[in-house]
């Protein structure tokens with residue numbers, strides 16, 4: 151990928167852009183929220199639509215000259231409706247966090263109550279963390295996963311909901327490896343008179359492909375990021391029913407945002423089109439199969455896997471039993487030095503800090519995009535385990551690094 155025009159104007163940025171492409175080619179992206187979009191999505195996101203102001207919605211804009219913006223946004227909306235089966239879709243949120251903001255702004259008043267999963271247990275900042283606007287504007291209480299099983303503790307969620315009487319219950323997570331029982335949470339929300347927001351940021355692609363149960367048509371609101379498992383470029387999306395359509399649209403614009411990022415909406419349209427092809431279902435199935443393989447490989451190598459496995463695209467490793475002296479941060483650093491890029495993560499019952507927690511989180515969406523099958527994924531699982539076992543043995547690190555480079559060459563990217 152050359153950046154000739156950038157290079158002519160700005161060699162420093164061109165170097166960084168080229169460097170980033172090489173970095174992605176020569177490392178294994180295993181941060182569970184990351185993926186590699188197609189060249190088609192990259193091109194759409196880099197298009198001249200970045201120049202266009204299109205405040206409003208297709209057919210009713212506040213600016214002239216929106217015929218192509220309308221066309222692109224309509225395509226994105228129609229394709230999203232098709233993919234997820236939603237009655238109403240808003241494709242304008244700039245990110246998953248902005249999508250959540252749209253829902254809160256539409257349905258809550260400051261001081262209203264949010265019940266959500268604790269961040270340490272797999273929740274997200276935008277679900278009520280004190281450092282986030284949600285923690286500042288709303289009253290927040292948090293539910294948990296069962297420390298023994300690693301599964302959502304639905305019974306205590308129900309108990310907490312009865313006591314706390316939230317205005318909205320948030321489900322959908324950042325570091326939860328198991329399938330979510332949307333109906334069960336919806337029943338609780340109905341019982342206590344709360345809305346239910348299902349935030350499928352991580353699993354948009356798995357839900358679209360039918361390899362994870364869908365909350366669409368179950369939860370009142372479904373939000374997502376469009377750059378994770380769905381591979382449609384950076385952005386957010388909100389899905390709801392006709393009843394809440396107007397409130398959501400007004401909350402996104404003019405409530406929380408100004409002009410939509412039309413170039414990103416073009417990326418969404420292209421990525422959604424790709425996801426409607428039969429190959430995408432195979433992709434999503436393979437993402438989950440690869441994650442299961444990764445979890446099995448870790449367990450065979452003596453690493454503790456939270457909840458004993460995965461139903462999704464990610465595996466959460468708890469290092470405390472197998473490697474009590476190794477923190478997640480140290481593991482992350484050693485792995486980065488050999489070209490495996492993943493992140494340290496808190497684990498249920500965390501005994502260290504969020505900055506240097508006891509676990510690592512590994513996802514398979516990006517590797518699977520590069521073509522990794524179960525055999526290659528098992529090899530990656532073995533390599534990660536070796537680094538975790540011998541993170542300060544230079545000979546091991548060198549050896550693993552060479553194997554990582556071989557894998558990167560076997561499964562090329564953007565060539």
Ligand SMILES: *Cc1c(COP(=O)(O)O)cnc(C)c1O
Nearest residue numbers: 245246247274322323324351375
């Ligand atoms: C990634 C994520 C988001 C949104 O993140 P953005 O970076 O704002 O797109 C929201 N909720 C959950 C659960 C996530 O994992």
